Amino acid sequence: xxxxxxxxxxxxxxxxxxxxxxxxxxxxxxxxxxxxxxxxxxxxxxxxxxxxxxxxxxxxxxxxxxxxxxxxxxxxxxxxxxxxxxxxxxxxxxxxxxxxxxxxxxxxxxxxxxxxxxxxxxxxxxxxxxxxxxxxxxxxxxxxxxxxxxxxxxxxxxxxxxxxxxxxxxxxxxxxxxxxxxxxxxxxxxxxxxxxxxxxxxxxxxxxxxxxxxxxxxxxxxxxxxxxxxxxxxxxxxxxxxxxxxxxxxxxxxxxxxxxxxxxxxxxxxxxxxxxxxxxxxxxxxxxxxxxxxxxxxxxxxxxxxxxxxxxxxxxxxxxxxxxxxxxxxxxxx
Amino acid sequence: xxxxxxxxxxxxxxxxxxxxxxxxxxxxxxxxxxxxxxxxxxxxxxxxxxxxxxxxxxxxxxxxxxxxxxxxxxxxxxxxxxxxxxxxxxxxxxxxxxxxxxxxxxxxxxxxxxxxxxxxxxxxxxxxxxxx
Numbered sequence: 001x002x003x004x005x006x007x008x009x010x011x012x013x014x015x016x017x018x019x020x021x022x023x024x025x026x027x028x029x030x031x032x033x034x035x036x037x038x039x040x041x042x043x044x045x046x047x048x049x050x051x052x053x054x055x056x057x058x059x060x061x062x063x064x065x066x067x068x069x070x071x072x073x074x075x076x077x078x079x080x081x082x083x084x085x086x087x088x089x090x091x092x093x094x095x096x097x098x099x100x101x102x103x104x105x106x107x108x109x110x111x112x113x114x115x116x117x118x119x120x121x122x123x124x125x126x127x128x129x130x131x132x133x134x135x136x137x138x139x140x141x142x143x144x145x146x147x148x149x150x151x152x153x154x155x156x157x158x159x160x161x162x163x164x165x166x167x168x169x170x171x172x173x174x175x176x177x178x179x180x181x182x183x184x185x186x187x188x189x190x191x192x193x194x195x196x197x198x199x200x201x202x203x204x205x206x207x208x209x210x211x212x213x214x215x216x217x218x219x220x221x222x223x224x225x226x227x228x229x230x231x232x233x234x235x236x237x238x239x240x241x242x243x244x245x246x247x248x249x250x251x252x253x254x255x256x257x258x259x260x261x262x263x264x265x266x267x268x269x270x271x272x273x274x275x276x277x278x279x280x281x282x283x284x285x286x287x288x289x290x291x292x293x294x295x296x297x298x299x300x301x302x303x304x305x306x307x308x309x310x311x312x313x314x315x316x317x318x319x320x321x322x323x324x325x326x327x328x329x330x331x332x333x334x
Numbered sequence: 335x336x337x338x339x340x341x342x343x344x345x346x347x348x349x350x351x352x353x354x355x356x357x358x359x360x361x362x363x364x365x366x367x368x369x370x371x372x373x374x375x376x377x378x379x380x381x382x383x384x385x386x387x388x389x390x391x392x393x394x395x396x397x398x399x400x401x402x403x404x405x406x407x408x409x410x411x412x413x414x415x416x417x418x419x420x421x422x423x424x425x426x427x428x429x430x431x432x433x434x435x436x437x438x439x440x441x442x443x444x445x446x447x448x449x450x451x452x453x454x455x456x457x458x459x460x461x462x463x464x465x466x
Contacts, residue, residue, distance in 0.1 A: 167460060186460035187453030205418070207451025 002248050004309065004321040006288055007044055009037065013313040015295050017062040017069070022299055026050075026069055027313060028057035034071055036088070052079050052090050059104035059115070064302050066110045072101035078115060078125065080134060093125050093134040099146075107152045114158050116147030124158060153177045170213040172222075181222055183211040189224060189234060191242050204234065206244045213296045217307045217324060221333040223248065225293035225312050231322065235333050245330075248322065249287050291316035306334055347380045347387045355394050367401040368408050374398040375416050378423070379466040388466060395423045395466075400438055405445045417450040421458045422466040 010029030017026050024038045024047065034050040034057055053073035062069050069081040069088070078093040078101060095101060099118035106113045112126040115136075120143045125136045139158075148169050152158055154177040167185040174181070180192045187210045191202045211226035220236040231248040292315045299309040299321065313319045324330050354373060361370040374395045380387045402408055412420070424446065427439035447455065 184460065185456065187451075187456040205453060205457065207453045209452055210456055 002322045002324065002326050003288055004323045006318055006320045008316075008318050009035070009044070009313075010317040012291075012315050012317045013295075013319060014056060014058065015060050016297060016311070016313045016319055017060040018297060018299060018311065019062055020064045020067055020302065022301070025319065026060050026062060027319065028060060028071075029317070030056065032056060032073065032075070034060060034069070048088055050079075050081060050088055050090070052092075053077065055100070058100065058102050061104050061106045061113065063106045063110040064300075066106075068106075068110070070104050070106060070113050072104040072115050074100035076101060076117075078104065078113075078134075078136075080113075091134065093136060095123050095125070095136045096138060097121070097123070102146060103149050105150050105152055107158070108154055108156045112156075114150040114152065116150045118146045120145060120147065122147050122150055122158070149182070151180075170211065172214055172216050174216045174219050176219060179216075179219070181214055181216065183214055183224060183226070185210050187211075189214065189222070189242070191236075193240065202242055204242050204244060206232070208232070212292060212294050215296045215298055215307070215310055217298075217310070218334050221324075221330065223296060223310065225296045225314075227292045228287070229289040229291060229293060229314070229316075230287035231293070231296070231312060233330065235330075247287075248327075288320055289314045289316055289318060308334065344382065344384050344387055347382055347384070348390060350377065351380070351387070351390045351394055355397075358394060358398055362398075362401050367398065367403065368411050370401060371395075371398040371408065371420075372412065372416065375419055375423075378419050379464055381464075392423065392426055392466060396427065396435065399423065399427060399442065400435070402438070402442065405442055408442070409445050409449050414450070417446060417454050418457050418461075419464075419466070421446060421450065421454045422461070422464075425458055426466050 009027060012030040014028040014030050024036055026034050026036045028034055032053045032055055035046060036048040036050065037044045038047045050071070053071065053075050055074035057071050057073045059072040060069065067083060070078060071081065072078045076095060076097045076099065078095050079090040080093060081088045081090050095115055097117045097119050101115050101117050103116040104113055112124055115123050115125065121138050123136045123138045125134050128135050149171045150158070151171045151173050153173055154175065168182050171180065171182040178194060181189060183189045187206055187208065189204050189211065193200045209227035211224040211232065213226070214222055214224045216222055222234040224232045224234060233245040233248055234242055235245045236242045289312065293312045294315060295313045297311050298307045299311060300307045308325050309321060309323050311319055311321045324334065357373050358370045361373060378391055378395060380391050424439045424443050427435045430436070
């Protein structure tokens with residue numbers, strides 16, 4: 001089993017982030033707060049509630065080396081939180097947005113962070129020492145629609161990519177920064193290699209429901225999570241061709257039976273023949289997440305060269321930690 | 335992925351569709367409905383924003399869809415590259431509201447979804463560029 005732990009933190013988790021040592025987790029329980037829980041003697045205890053935003057907190061990132069938390073919200077603001085003693089002290093960052101902030105990420109060096117917004121813009125914020133505040137600069141080039149995802153290239157530079165032709169989420173760079181991947185609401189995942197003068201692109205269509213977030217575990221392994229509530233594994237072969245390998249969680253049923261039992265409920269009313277799919281339902285194992293997975297976060301300690309553990313959170317309010325080392329067939333891709 | 339560009343002018347497209355239509359009629363006379371549908375789906379949808387071309391192509395595809403008797407044999411011989419475009423035409427058929435068309439499209443929809451998965455339906459809904 002790939003699952004290390006499952007915890008029900010709330011009715012619904014909007015986004016989450018881990019502390020540098022993975023002993024604490026910060027998440028938004030679908031309201032205007034950020035809750036920080038700490039694992040004490042095998043039990044998760046609520047340690048802090050960060051209460052500054054007026055609307056839902058849409059993005060949280062916890063700096064691995066700086067230990068600073070950055071949060072963004074639909075209230076168009078951002079706060080950088082620093083731990084002083086037992087308190088988390090917020091610093092307001094005025095983003096100068098007129099629409100909701102949707103996503104945030106610390107840069108690789110954690111000296112800057114990028115925010116994507118519903119105002120079709122991305123702003124980059126950095127700390128100005130002499131004035132002791134965070135300055136926000138809006139990147140001039142506008143997108144054609146809301147920016148749902150931002151990703152820093154490993155060398156601490158941000159690149160502007162125009163994906164407005166598609167309804168897309170979750171843009172991520174591979175560890176080396178040579179490949180970019182993102183997903184669309186059309187049940188496809190796109191890979192672009194060697195971004196620059198002559199990029200090469202691949203698109204992989206898959207059978208199942210769309211993905212909401214992805215993670216590059218290594219140069220050749222991507223985990224995607226979304227509406228199927230079960231993480232999907234995509235791998236690249238020796239010549240760099242990506243394809244869907246399998247779902248991460250073990251399923252007893254074969255792919256075709258799975259679709260049959262999904263259909264019996266949804267389409268049963270429309271198809272004239274009455275199929276009795278009770279036998280199929282019983283043999284199909286239910287995935288651990290009970291609703292759409294919206295976020296996938298790596299559990300990587302500073303100094304780790306590879307990622308073998310990651311966590312997912314979703315609309316079911318659960319945070320699940322997964323360990324890929326329990327899957328021998330994936331080890332060759334790590 | 336780039337901005338949509340008109341590939342051919344309307345006249346050329348109409349000519350191509352007419353040519354396809356004659357080929358389909360001939361295949362249907364030879365009792366080869368699966369071949370006929372494959373022919374109809376080739377080059378579909380026409381790369382244009384001209385609705386008249388799209389409608390003309392739909393008429394041809396519709397003819398082939400209605401001639402299918404054995405859906406299982408259609409599924410086993412249709413290449414997966416045609417799944418997404420067939421699904422789009424099935425939804426166009428369902429949107430007509432015409433009883434025989436809807437019955438037929440629904441019959442094929444069930445088997446196609448089994449084969450191609452829900453992702454195929456998602457791509458039909460999400461694709462704003464290659465519409466039928």
